[in-house]
Amino acid sequence: MNENFLSPLTSQFQVQYRYSVQFTKGIFDLKNPSLRDFLISEKKDGDTKKALVVLDQGLISHYPNLVSEIKEYFNGLTLVVQLTGDIMVIPGGEVCKNDPQHWDSLVKAVDLYGIDRHSYMIAIGGGAILDLVGYVAAVSHRGIRLIRIPTTVLSQNDSGVGVKNSINYHGKKNFLGTFAPPIAVFNDLLFLESLDVRDWRSGMAEAIKVSLIKDKDFFLWIESNTHSLKNRDLEAMAYLVHRCAELHMEHIANGDPFEFGSSRPLDFGHWAAHKLEYLSEFSIRHGEAVAIGMALDTVYSNQKNFLSKVELDRILDLLKNLGFVIFHTKLAENEKQILYSGLQEFREHLGGKLTIMLLAGIGIPREVHEIDEKSLANSVDYLEQVV
Amino acid sequence: MNENFLSPLTSQFQVQYRYSVQFTKGIFDLKNPSLRDFLISEKKDGDTKKALVVLDQGLISHYPNLVSEIKEYFNGLTLVVQLTGDIMVIPGGEVCKNDPQHWDSLVKAVDLYGIDRHSYMIAIGGGAILDLVGYVAAVSHRGIRLIRIPTTVLSQNDSGVGVKNSINYHGKKNFLGTFAPPIAVFNDLLFLESLDVRDWRSGMAEAIKVSLIKDKDFFLWIESNTHSLKNRDLEAMAYLVHRCAELHMEHIANGDPFEFGSSRPLDFGHWAAHKLEYLSEFSIRHGEAVAIGMALDTVYSNQKNFLSKVELDRILDLLKNLGFVIFHTKLAENEKQILYSGLQEFREHLGGKLTIMLLAGIGIPREVHEIDEKSLANSVDYLEQVV
Numbered sequence: 001m002n003e004n005f006l007s008p009l010t011s012q013f014q015v016q017y018r019y020s021v022q023f024t025k026g027i028f029d030l031k032n033p034s035l036r037d038f039l040i041s042e043k044k045d046g047d048t049k050k051a052l053v054v055l056d057q058g059l060i061s062h063y064p065n066l067v068s069e070i071k072e073y074f075n076g077l078t079l080v081v082q083l084t085g086d087i088m089v090i091p092g093g094e095v096c097k098n099d100p101q102h103w104d105s106l107v108k109a110v111d112l113y114g115i116d117r118h119s120y121m122i123a124i125g126g127g128a129i130l131d132l133v134g135y136v137a138a139v140s141h142r143g144i145r146l147i148r149i150p151t152t153v154l155s156q157n158d159s160g161v162g163v164k165n166s167i168n169y170h171g172k173k174n175f176l177g178t179f180a181p182p183i184a185v186f187n188d189l190l191f192l193e194s195l196d197v198r199d200w201r202s203g204m205a206e207a208i209k210v211s212l213i214k215d216k217d218f219f220l221w222i223e224s225n226t227h228s229l230k231n232r233d234l235e236a237m238a239y240l241v242h243r244c245a246e247l248h249m250e251h252i253a254n255g256d257p258f259e260f261g262s263s264r265p266l267d268f269g270h271w272a273a274h275k276l277e278y279l280s281e282f283s284i285r286h287g288e289a290v291a292i293g294m295a296l297d298t299v300y301s302n303q304k305n306f307l308s309k310v311e312l313d314r315i316l317d318l319l320k321n322l323g324f325v326i327f328h329t330k331l332a333e334n335e336k337q338i339l340y341s342g343l344q345e346f347r348e349h350l351g352g353k354l355t356i357m358l359l360a361g362i363g364i365p366r367e368v369h370e371i372d373e374k375s376l377a378n379s380v381d382y383l384e385q386v387v
Numbered sequence: 388m389n390e391n392f393l394s395p396l397t398s399q400f401q402v403q404y405r406y407s408v409q410f411t412k413g414i415f416d417l418k419n420p421s422l423r424d425f426l427i428s429e430k431k432d433g434d435t436k437k438a439l440v441v442l443d444q445g446l447i448s449h450y451p452n453l454v455s456e457i458k459e460y461f462n463g464l465t466l467v468v469q470l471t472g473d474i475m476v477i478p479g480g481e482v483c484k485n486d487p488q489h490w491d492s493l494v495k496a497v498d499l500y501g502i503d504r505h506s507y508m509i510a511i512g513g514g515a516i517l518d519l520v521g522y523v524a525a526v527s528h529r530g531i532r533l534i535r536i537p538t539t540v541l542s543q544n545d546s547g548v549g550v551k552n553s554i555n556y557h558g559k560k561n562f563l564g565t566f567a568p569p570i571a572v573f574n575d576l577l578f579l580e581s582l583d584v585r586d587w588r589s590g591m592a593e594a595i596k597v598s599l600i601k602d603k604d605f606f607l608w609i610e611s612n613t614h615s616l617k618n619r620d621l622e623a624m625a626y627l628v629h630r631c632a633e634l635h636m637e638h639i640a641n642g643d644p645f646e647f648g649s650s651r652p653l654d655f656g657h658w659a660a661h662k663l664e665y666l667s668e669f670s671i672r673h674g675e676a677v678a679i680g681m682a683l684d685t686v687y688s689n690q691k692n693f694l695s696k697v698e699l700d701r702i703l704d705l706l707k708n709l710g711f712v713i714f715h716t717k718l719a720e721n722e723k724q725i726l727y728s729g730l731q732e733f734r735e736h737l738g739g740k741l742t743i744m745l746l747a748g749i750g751i752p753r754e755v756h757e758i759d760e761k762s763l764a765n766s767v768d769y770l771e772q773v774v
Contacts, residue, residue, distance in 0.1 A: 008408060117739070174529075348501050
């Protein structure tokens with residue numbers, strides 16, 4: 001046989017991604033041009049595009065007119081985009097990622113309304129809604145254009161500006177998902193006013209996280225603005241969200257965006273946090289769990305002599321001064337389970353060798369590949385006492 | 388408020404993809420180094436990787452020892468890769484993409500065996516199995532490394548070397564899926580010997596398709612090798628598969644790999660084919676439907692005076708000489724349904740403006756944006772008479 005028929009072939013290509021995150025106030029105010037200008041700029045061919053809007057149920061109680069405001073906003077845009085069917089309202093929070101019926105209802109709507117790859121899905125809500133809608137958009141017709149309008153601190157400064165989506169599978173958090181950038185993100189500052197105190201606060205955990213492993217100046221800024229941030233100063237929060245989103249986006253674009261290799265996402269404090277969320281049956285918010293997870297890994301960093309006692313105190317003080325509770329009884333009750341199955345699930349989800357990010361100083365990460373039982377137990381004890 | 392807090396952020400990055408398609412004979416022969424060498428070359432860190440193997444049930448009747456051969460092959464590789472659990476055997480063909488229980492059983496296995504993002508899923512079988520396993524691999528943990536071992540003409544020369552995966556959703560073909568390149572593909576020529584005559588033949592439809600729209604020389608080669616190809620000459624088939632795979636991979640890498648824009652996949656003859664597969668309740672093979680779809684669009688191209696009668700005859704003759712039946716009664720019985728809902732579903736799946744590829748000559752595509760009812764009816768009548 002002619003061996004030419006057996007010569008190997010290689011396929012090599014790159015795929016370009018680009019999206020912008022705009023910061024605005026009152027996105028569905030008829031005078032606000034942000035979303036309208038974007039949609040008009042995307043109208044490249046003559047066709048009117050379809051859009052399916054999915055709204056976080058939690059917003060309705062704060063903004064009873066939101067559905068009609070959205071409809072009115074799009075009424076002025078019918079030559080550019082047409083809303084299909086009713087605006088879908090889905091309960092936010094972890095429940096929408098846990099219960100497959102929500103996933104199914106969205107896929108059914110994509111089919112029913114003929115939402116195609118050039119149409120839009122517009123997700124408005126907290127991180128869970130954005131994750132769910134993002135996943136549906138990513139796998140329906142192999143990818144519908146996704147516009148995210150995050151409405152919480154956490155989603156505006158972290159997941160909502162990133163490239164991931166997911167749902168849970170039989171209690172395993174984010175087991176199913178893809179890497180699929182949105183085509184645009186609109187952070188509307190005014191939505192943050194609707195947050196209850198826990199959601200206002202818990203979203204700041206990701207900002208503290210990113211400051212601890214990336215940017216000491218940002219940590220210092222948060223420290224000196226603790227009072228304003230705790231007292232719901234919208235301008236201070238606007239800066240926190242903007243800077244956190246910026247650091248998050250830089251990490252993605254300059255690193256390994258789809259995490260093919262062993263490079264790490266920004267997951268300081270997250271290994272125990274994921275397990276703790278589950279053990280608390282999601283009674284604590286993601287950010288609250290991350291604050292506890294960061295406190296734990298900060299104490300552990302000090303136990304291993306990576307981090308000074310002065311810096312340890314400073315970090316725990318910041319968390320406490322912002323109102324975070326940095327201990328949870330489930331942490332002490334399930335220490336071994338958190339250690340073993342928590343680490344294992346964390347490793348499995350990211351793949352490859354276990355890598356845990358600790359701190360060698362504020363703004364200075366240090367990676368380790370194991371957690372020792374004794375130092376962890378000491379860290380849990382320490383936290384229980386200082387809380 | 389300081390307007391700096393409102394300045395937009397932009398994320399821009401590119402993601403690199405690279406994979407090779409190797410052509411081999413007897414991939415699980417202990418003396419065959421192809422797969423072994425690849426797996427060893429991928430062992431970058433000290434860890435032994437896990438692999439979950441999924442096998443097309445159809446292969447077992449032809450190769451009753453295949454499961455034990457695969458196990459023996461991996462027995463010599465335990466420091467590099469360890470098979471987890473049993474080799475999973477799934478019925479091939481459209482049923483595995485239609486019935487969600489197969490999808491679910493694979494995701495469960497990923498969870499149960501702790502298959503992580505650095506582990507492998509190895510799919511061995513026809514295009515449907517590769518699509519299903521590829522979809523599970525793409526969405527579990529946001530992407531497990533996929534190795535494809537296509538075993539049919541169709542999958543070796545087309546889908547198995549491409550970047551897509553999918554399952555069906557309530558009868559809608561490929562409704563759910565992603566763009567996710569494999570990390571490697573191994574085309575084993577010997578598996579083609581196991582194919583029944585219909586599968587041997589139907590896979591050639593994609594080669595004819597790509598020759599008609601991309602490469603007249605390849606068309607001439609197929610024409611002059613009709614006899615060998617029909618009579619199951621393995622060397623002739625090796626060339627056909629290799630050239631078709633090459634053209635397919637070039638189109639992906641040099642075009643718009645994830646089809647973000649309006650560029651077309653290589654889908655000549657496919658709009659009616661998809662609908663016909665469905666109307667025949669999948670009693671005809673994908674390649675058989677594509678042959679009919681190509682015959683229809685070729686006649687239509689002539690009806691519209693794009694394509695000469697000489698070239699029309701030549702194309703239909705080639706299809707018939709290879710043994711393709713180029714008409715199906717469902718075509719005449721459901722002419723209007725095929726025209727309207729077939730075109731609509733085709734447009735919706737790809738999104739944007741309807742674009743149908745026709746022929747202006749052998750090797751010369753021509754795009755149109757509508758199909759007229761009368762010329763289509765004439766084309767169906769024509770086919771019914773010449774079949």
